[in-house]
Amino acid sequence: MASFAPTRRRLIGSGLAALATLALAPRRALAAIERIGFDDLYGKISVLGLSFSDKAKALTGRSVEMQGFMAPPLKAEAKFFVLTEIPMSLCPFCSSDADWPANIVVVYLKEAQTFEQANKVIDVSGRFEIGSWTDPETGFVSLVRIVDARFRTV
Structure with missing residues (x-):
């Protein structure tokens, strides 16, 4: 019996490790953040x-x-x-979604942050939304948004 004890411990230990991995897998999948680029936004222009x-x-x-x-x-x-694909010196807001440029995304922040200079690359993370929407506070119309967002300088 003594000769089986180390093997049994290894099997139990590896089995517990496998169960822990399976238990954590769905949480990892839910927390995954997908990368999207400007080229990924539209199928046809x-x-x-x-x-x-x-x-x-x-x-x-x-x-x-x-x-x-x-x-x-x-x-x-x-x-x-x-958020723009290239640095801009002027604000690219449009009067309607019919004039919406293909290389901008409106970012609605989760909480106020200090704005960055227009020539610095930033990473934005948040919930992705598409479709025409008019901001009730400003009246701005957008086709693509990232909401509840945060950003950081790269």
Whole structure:
């Protein structure tokens, strides 16, 4: 019997480790943040307008991370800004979603943060949303948003 004890301990130990791994796996999957880029937003851009890509549709409502540049905000105390693919010196807000550029995303912050200079690369993380939406406070119209967001300089 004594010769089986180390083997039995190894089996029990490895079995417990496997169970712990399985128990933690769903939590890891829920906490995963998907990366999305500006090239991933639209499947088709034509004279008829923009159509969202399959990836953008699949990520709707999920946690994402996106990298870009902060466009100059309209005012210092705003809790939102525009994320752009390239640095901009002017704010790219549009009058309607029909004029919406394909390389910007509106970011609504979870809490106010100090804005960065427009030439610094930032990472933004938050919940991804697509579809035409008008902000009730500002009247700005957007097609793509990251909400409950945070950002950091890269």
